[in-house]
Amino acid sequence: MNATIKLENVKHFPVLLNEVISIISPLYGGTFIDCTFGQGGYSKKILENKSNKILAIDRDSSSLKIANQFKKKYPNRFDFKNIKFSEISNLDKKVNNLRGIIFDLGYSTTQIKDHAKGLSFNSRGKLNMKMGLNNISADDVINKLGEKELAKIFKVFGEEKNSNIISKKIISYRKNKNIETEDLVKIINSVKRKKFSKIHNATKVFQALRIVVNNEISELLNGLVNSFNLLPIGGIMVIVTFHSIEDKIVKFLLKNYSENKNSSRYLPPSMEKKILFRLLDKKPIIPNEKEISNNPASRSAKLRYGIKLNNNSNFSELKKKFNHLLEVENLTNKV
Numbered sequence: 337m338n339a340t341i342k343l344e345n346v347k348h349f350p351v352l353l354n355e356v357i358s359i360i361s362p363l364y365g366g367t368f369i370d371c372t373f374g375q376g377g378y379s380k381k382i383l384e385n386k387s388n389k390i391l392a393i394d395r396d397s398s399s400l401k402i403a404n405q406f407k408k409k410y411p412n413r414f415d416f417k418n419i420k421f422s423e424i425s426n427l428d429k430k431v432n433n434l435r436g437i438i439f440d441l442g443y444s445t446t447q448i449k450d451h452a453k454g455l456s457f458n459s460r461g462k463l464n465m466k467m468g469l470n471n472i473s474a475d476d477v478i479n480k481l482g483e484k485e486l487a488k489i490f491k492v493f494g495e496e497k498n499s500n501i502i503s504k505k506i507i508s509y510r511k512n513k514n515i516e517t518e519d520l521v522k523i524i525n526s527v528k529r530k531k532f533s534k535i536h537n538a539t540k541v542f543q544a545l546r547i548v549v550n551n552e553i554s555e556l557l558n559g560l561v562n563s564f565n566l567l568p569i570g571g572i573m574v575i576v577t578f579h580s581i582e583d584k585i586v587k588f589l590l591k592n593y594s595e596n597k598n599s600s601r602y603l604p605p606s607m608e609k610k611i612l613f614r615l616l617d618k619k620p621i622i623p624n625e626k627e628i629s630n631n632p633a634s635r636s637a638k639l640r641y642g643i644k645l646n647n648n649s650n651f652s653e654l655k656k657k658f659n660h661l662l663e664v665e666n667l668t669n670k671v
């Protein structure tokens with residue numbers, strides 16, 4: 337049944353596209369980095385203006401096919417790198433006239449529908465969940481990691497209330513058989529027999545697994561800091577998030593470094609906290625009802641953005657604030 341899906345025919349609808357475009361358009365006439373190229377929905381729209389160039393990045397090599405079509409169509413205005421956005425500072429060439437860096441986090445519809453990637457609980461067979469350029473898979477996590485570590489991952493990254501019992505059952509089940517996607521769903525269903533909500537029983541555990549398999553926390557923290565450092569003053573950072581952990585990180589970065597609330601007026605200027613961003617919208621921008629009804633996958637999207645005002649070499653508050661999440665992500669080093 338799964339094999340009949342033709343991925344070429346699966347279309348990803350770019351989320352909050354008009355909003356992203358109207359935010360960055362005052363800065364048109366330079367290069368934008370699309371850190372999450374996917375099917376190129378954002379890049380295509382930005383390239384409609386002939387004075388813009390795009391450097392696109394995606395960790396998933398399936399994006400290469402569309403990227404190659406873009407290279408043909410816009411030979412002097414488009415380039416693509418199959419790297420992780422945390423590696424943005426290792427780009428081999430200097431990016432000239434950089435105006436903005438855009439992140440549209442999460443997964444494209446094509447990736448979710450790709451059963452070989454196993455991102456969804458409707459997938460079959462060996463657990464995977466790798467987006468691309470990964471060190472581990474969900475199979476490694478579920479079939480090799482200890483009970484305590486699994487419980488912690490489900491609790492922190494999935495906010496799964498039954499994390500302890502689910503991990504206990506995983507350990508016992510895998511004594512007889514390698515756990516595959518459908519086994520994991522069965523185990524979760526056996527714990528959460530009654531369905532009171534519209535969301536699938538396995539949603540939270542699957543979210544937690546996707547986060548650790550793809551190192552989403554360190555990717556985001558390093559991606560944001562390294563992008564900030566690459567961006568010239570006056571450039572813009574635009575970030576669309578899809579789950580609350582991502583949004584907390586982005587919100588903290590933009591808010592904490594755009595106000596001087598905690599600085600004492602008695603501190604010498606050299607010790608005052610530097611204001612790094614100007615925020616034009618304090619609240620996140622979210623999809624309207626029409627977009628949500630046309631594209632239900634957009635319902636949890638939140639867009640935040642900031643204009644860079646100053647350079648900074650030290651993001652110690654950001655790193656300290658989310659260190660507990662990095663510690664949980666690092667539990668997978670044990671597999």
Ligand SMILES: C[S@@+](CC[C@H](N)C(=O)[O-])C[C@H]1O[C@@H](n2cnc3c(N)ncnc32)[C@H](O)[C@@H]1O
Pocket residue numbers: 348349350351371372373374375376377378379393394395396399419420421422440441442443444467555556
């Ligand atoms: C929601 S999709 C982007 C869709 C795109 N804006 C479009 O209009 O087609 C997210 C993309 O980001 C990529 N991605 C996620 N995390 C990444 C990372 N750390 N580095 C590079 N690409 C990443 C995924 O592979 C996926 O293709």
